[in-house]
Amino acid sequence: MRKVIYSMLISLDGYVESPSGDIGWSAPDEEVHAFINDLSRDMGGSLYGRRLYENMAAFWPTADQNPDAPAVEVEYARLWRAMPKYVFSKTLDKVDWNSTLMTGDLEEEVTRLKRQEGGDLEVGGATLAWSVLRLGLVDEFRIFLQPYVLGSGKPFFPRLDTAFKTRLLETKAFPSGIVYLRYEVG
Helix, strand or coil: CCCEEEEEEEECCCEEECCCCCCHHHCCCHHHHHHHHHHHHCCCEEEEEHHHHHHHHCCHHHHHHCCCCCHHHHHHHHHHHHCCEEEECCCCCCCCCCEEEECCCHHHHHHHHHHCCCCCEEECCHHHHHHHHHCCCCCEEEEEEECCCCCCCEECCCCCCCCCCEEEEEEEECCCCCEEEEEEEC
């Protein structure tokens, strides 16, 4: 069975965006971006909510056409276009860029995707990830801890009714001060 992996760049105090919604502080340097590209290469698909899909689709489809784009961005743009994307939305009418619009029950759809053959699935965007987490469908966390303290904003973890244990699988510290943490649920 495929795993669902919740992965994001977060502040030292646990936020994925500032109170104003800014995520500019979380941009990875080239070394971290290359590491993220390597992880993305092994994914079987991405689960997106409407907002993250629209943000990604506004940049990545043509990012590799920018002559000034760093090599890691060119590579990620190509990986992003090739990656199957499952967009969960009740308001979108269509999606592009190797994407499938998912309008059914979230729990049923994610469970069905997990049962399919292929590489693991990443869930991006805190709002969708929170819903998938509350359903007990997240199997792993991949956190890129940034050396920023935001003080408030949108947290990585939602309020949960039930606690659960995790097990550390991997860590990696980067010269930029970013620390990668990989945890398994259960």
